Amino acid sequence: METKRIKETKMKHRKSFVLGILVLVGLYSCVPTREIRDENASVPENYQNQSTDTLNTGLVQWREFFKDPNLVALIDTALVKNQELNIMLQRVDMAKNVIQAKKGEYLPFVNLQAGAEVEKVGEYTRNGAVEKNLEIKEGEEFPEPLTNFGLGAFATWELDVWKKLRNEKKAAVYEYLSSVEGKNFMVTNLVSEVAASYYELMALDNELAIIDQNLEIQQNALRMVKLQKQAARATELAVKRFQAEVMKNQSHKYEIQQEITVVENRINFLIGRSPQHVDRTSDHFIETQIDTLYAGIPSQLLQNRPDVRQAEYELAAAKLDTKAAKASFYPQFTIKAGLGLEAFDTKYLTSTPESMLYSVMGDMVAPLINRNAIKAQYKNATDRQLQAVFEYEKAILNAYIEVANQLSNIDNLKKSYELKEGQVQALTESIDLSTRLFQSARVEYIEVLLAQREALESRMELVETKKDQMLAQVNMYRALGGGWN
Known part of the structure; x- marks a missing residue:
């Protein structure tokens, strides 16, 4: 039963992908052309x-x-x-x-970014509940209010x-x-x-x-x-x-x-x-x-x-x-990536790999209407x-x-x-x-x-x-x- 559900899900994804491709093809076959x-x-x-x-x-x-x-x-x-x-x-x-x-x-744009912030979240929120849970497990309280420090390099590249x-x-x-x-x-x-x-x-x-x-x-x-x-x-x-x-x-x-x-x-x-x-x-x-x-x-x-x-x-x-x-x-295709360090206390900022962060993301943006x-x-x-x-x-x-x-x-x-x-x-x-x-x-x-x-x-x-x-x-x-x- 579980296998059948997985197959149906994959089939839906394929149909959605094919439908998206057909929409794009139909849309860009209408790109205007003027003979000079x-x-x-x-x-x-x-x-x-x-x-x-x-x-x-x-x-x-x-x-x-x-x-x-x-x-x-x-x-x-x-x-x-x-x-x-x-x-x-x-x-x-x-x-x-x-x-x-x-x-x-x-060419890729690479920017160096450093920042610090302070934040107080409510206990009856997702972040607040997570913090309480971590406090019980670790026996160590988060700073109140919560601070955050970060240092890293972030790149964006538009694929031509x-x-x-x-x-x-x-x-x-x-x-x-x-x-x-x-x-x-x-x-x-x-x-x-x-x-x-x-x-x-x-x-x-x-x-x-x-x-x-x-x-x-x-x-x-x-x-x-x-x-x-x-x-x-x-x-x-x-x-x-x-x-x-x-x-x-x-x-x-x-x-x-x-x-x-x-x-x-x-x-x-x-x-x-x-x-x-x-x-x-x-x-x-x-x-x-x-x-x-x-x-x-x-x-x-x-x-x-x-x-x-x-x-x-x-x-x-x-x-x-x-x-x-x-x-x-x-x-328009864009790749975004980041690599850096992040922690709620500066003494943990250089503790790797625990404080390390990284991200890779690809975007496709196309004009559709108007x-x-x-x-x-x-x-x-x-x-x-x-x-x-x-x-x-x-x-x-x-x-x-x-x-x-x-x-x-x-x-x-x-x-x-x-x-x-x-x-x-x-x-x-x-x-x-x-x-x-x-x-x-x-x-x-x-x-x-x-x-x-x-x-x-x-x-x-x-x-x-x-x-x-x-x-x-x-x-x-x-x-x-x-x-x-």
């Missing part, structure tokens, strides 16, 4: 009207690309003292700390069956790598911004020099017109017009001086110092040779551009976050993954278009500069020619004014075009992913 399309990382084989040569200027270190020692010194200072870059470096360090935290989550914790740790690694690439992208932009401001400053110096040269020519012309008036060969109108032209350019000179101050202080801000003079050599700016740049092939952008790699790492992290979010639907929060987290994770796909594709497309634009810009600026050089030469010669014709009364004074004005404008435009060429070089270097290495 793969990213499109394809780029054209080559840039329009460009060769398929893999020689790439973006791989050149910035110290070799920029040859002006004053500019190199400014960039060196910026890479050490720029506040925004130093803020970014702290973000990178914090991302690295997250890896350490995530790594510790899937579904790789949730490991995926979170890997995602943290990718987030860290993304932050490193973000820092590299900031370095690229910082280098290019310092260089662009430096070339802009040199261009303003040259424009200021042109204004001074033109003022000297105009003041000579003004003296000439005054002499012509005294000889009754010119009118007061001509004198006033020449005076107005001189004042106009004197006013323009102060405008340029203010622009120089603004650009100098922009550079000082970028390199993290208070306003002061920026060393530069602007005398030969207009004769600066434009080096040939090599764009390589578009696929190199995937490796050279820090912003593209940053988006790639963000996408990898988003994929792992989606897996970790999905694992929240599955049961899983809306988990579903929402999973949907958000998949949405972020899809967002990261679009960000990655956008970064690739933007990189390709930036290079294509700069290739066209460099080519068009080269042609424009050659034509402007001829224009400057012709208009400069026209100043001397119109002045001599005016002295011989063969042309009106207005012709001299127009010749001077057009020559000034053409020289200023030539400097602007040279500046645009230098900026195009910098922008092309940045677009190819240069400057961070």
